[in-house]
Amino acid sequence: MSGKRILLIVSGGIAAYKSLELVRLLRREDVAVRAVMTESAKEFVTPLSLGVLTEDHVYGNMFDLKEESEIGHIQLSREADLIVICPATANMMAKMAAGIAGDLATTILLATDKPVLAVPAMNVRMWHHVATQRNIAQLRADGIHVMEPDSGGMACGEWGKGRLPEPEMVAAEIRQMLASPLAIDSLPTGGALQGKHVLVTAGPTHEPIDPVRYIANRSSGKQGFAIARAAADAGARVTLVSGPVSLPTPRGVTRVDVETAREMAAAVESALPADIAFMVAAVADWRTADEAAQKIKKNGAAPASLSLIENPDILATLGKHAQRPKLLIGFAAETENVGEHAATKLARKGADWIVANDVSGDVMGGDANSVQIVTAQGTESWDRLPKDAVANRLIEKAVHVLAAD
């Protein structure tokens, strides 16, 4: 990233203090950061702190004659390689979506022709509010790259989605955007999948042992849901076949809830034909041969062993299906020899790509993922990225592959 220039817009939320850490990370990689603050941002961090870290003047007042004569708002909006809004409040994104230019920050955003990354942070209810979601969909359609916020405890004492992603994750996203001009040009893939049907499986499956117990794999469903969201953002019709997870349905996505592998296989079959299929679900490979009709009691009647039979392999079935999707993508969770195992899986299942992730760390249930894409042409390794960014890049790659056909 050395030598790149970022214009950082800080809007007014409690997470504004984390923008200081982001500046520190970027400066460490020799990125020039010029900062603009909104009036309310100055209630949370001071221009002095930001100025010391950026080693530059901090801009904030459109009507400051000195600032405007030295470097005007048009120039500020044009000189950067990338504009980053961190944190991006609900209010800031609402103004951007409406094209309002009422202060220096919003005027810069309206005047720029540079790629823009918005890093939202807000209270969980504000995040889920239909107005905010509508604004975010609009921003994405307008070509702004909006990161998904993290989930967790909030400054206001509530819990849920809306936390600013960790500064390291924001820096990783910036690194990716700066590293691949192609990705920037095509971000977001607004409309690129118009008229296409994308099928996604996500989450675990539950294979009942008796009415209260089941066999399952560890899977939060986050990566699959992020892919469904990214495909819908790109204009596709999306069918998301999901095992039991506690995640909201992404906007514009048709969701089919299932429990078992056999139900998932049937739902996938009836969703065909599809142009692209992402088989992200962690399908249980086996189910019990005989599900007990009543709860198995401990008192002497418990079976010493469970007899298991293999579940249908949904990905492999699609691989040789008469209606095989044009692009068939499987996932592989590996704890060792990631690339090697994925290459074997590619051939065995008849997929076009295997997205392999190393689950020896905290991938399961976490918000970030480092993946390798194994195809017949070779292997690509991606930096550790938020699952949302992995989803965007997978959709972007799929768009390019379909376009090259």
Ligand code: CTP
């Ligand atoms: N898959 C599927 N149906 C199954 C099992 C897996 O569609 N019954 C898909 C998954 O959605 C994923 C890929 O196949 O895309 C994973 O393959 P799998 O062989 O299950 O990989 P692992 O679980 O990693 O298994 P192993 O390493 O034991 O081969």
